[in-house]
Amino acid sequence: MTEQDSAPKQQTAKALTGLRDLVLKGEVLPGERLSEVALADRLKVSRTPLRAALQKLEQEGLVVMIPSGGYAVRSFSRQDVIDAIELRGVLEGTAARLAAERGVPPVKLKAISDVVASLDAVVAPGPGAMDFGLYEMLNERFHRQLATLSGSDVLSREIERITSLPFASPNAFVNTEADVPAFQRTLVVAQTQHRAIIAAIELREGARAEALAREHARLARQNLDFVTEEQPDLRSKVLALALMSG
């Protein structure tokens, strides 16, 4: 069972999504103190569910507590972003390894293979333009299913957590790639890795599955390097990087 994000109640949910939007859209700057009353007023909720949402966002890592009290938007260094991506690779690698070592029921293997097949159709060069929205959806599904293949709730939870950081999400840089033709080819590479990971799991090759999943995450690292160093004007398109200060 995939972690259902422990269904928040109405007002708390509204505060949560509203707050997330505010920080991701950059409408509140990193380091800035988050005034509870102002936010509660702006989001049309009471302070109680707002504080609950803030606490949840602290758990997600988007905000941090101020020693004197209250919360502030967390600012991420470039190194933080790199580490988060690396950590996702490590965790997904562990999921792949455990899946290979422990074995997975055929029905689950079939399910994720179907997702890979669907991704093939999207990535394959066809007449029209590539459907990036569809790619994102299938890609997220692949990574979510990979996490569950381990059969470990503890691990799945942790992957869910680290993935909730916008720049550590598997789709973090897919949006960017729509504009740069060279990037589209990285999706082909990514898809090759998807296939290889599943194959390794099927063959019970734990070490290989782990290494592949780690390398797969480093694709995101590459894209990060490209955006920040070679084509900084693209950075505004990757709204996941709104929180990065470097």
Next chain:
Amino acid sequence: MTEQDSAPKQQTAKALTGLRDLVLKGEVLPGERLSEVALADRLKVSRTPLRAALQKLEQEGLVVMIPSGGYAVRSFSRQDVIDAIELRGVLEGTAARLAAERGVPPVKLKAISDVVASLDAVVAPGPGAMDFGLYEMLNERFHRQLATLSGSDVLSREIERITSLPFASPNAFVNTEADVPAFQRTLVVAQTQHRAIIAAIELREGARAEALAREHARLARQNLDFVTEEQPDLRSKVLALALMSG
């Protein structure tokens, strides 16, 4: 800087420690619904800080949300415990690898080497009985410093999280070992691994450092197996296992 656990305020702190004690002491059974009013009354705090504490405990993984509302004590399967230990090994392994790959400032290396040296003195067979309290303190310090050696706040945070699960703590099974002489020797093995991990980091041998740290965590796994399979009467001594249902 070590994550200061984002200092809770007075009442919330009281509720937090009180609640943790209650679930660890087994005074509230796994699966049982946690009545907020009853707990607030029992812990002499209002419902507001109590709810804050409950949310923090959900983040730590000790309680889970009930779909209909409220919280329940989480029950851990034997597999959950195994996975949590494995995950600690993976994360500490990553910390060791990153420390080796990226290099660590000499002052930090000196600090953790001093801890290892102190541990040597404790483990070394002397005239009197071994000081397990001191061992626990130094052991915790070693693992905490290892986490920071990576230089990655993101990773340190995650290690802090998984380590907060009582049975995934580096000291989870040290208490038990006081009574069983055979266990005392495992501490010697553990200490050897401590040394080897630091040596590997110093030599910039990332892969070795990672493998060693992983194996080091599996010592806990061994102890778990021993307690549950060979000497179940010891289980009551390991209060970290109060939450395990198997």
Next chain:
DNA sequence: TATCTGAATAGTGTATACAATGATTGAAAT
């Protein structure tokens, strides 16, 4: 006896009021 219905009840989610603590601004003195 088993099941369905309904009301009583226990319990959470939310709003708001109050208290306590930290920040800020202004004035006064050196």
Next chain:
DNA sequence: ATTTCAATCATTGTATACACTATTCAGATA
């Protein structure tokens, strides 16, 4: 002009009251 002290102000932490929902228990009916 700068620094220090004090007082006001803003903001959070906590308590409590209210409303709404789910759960449970009793009673009636099949």
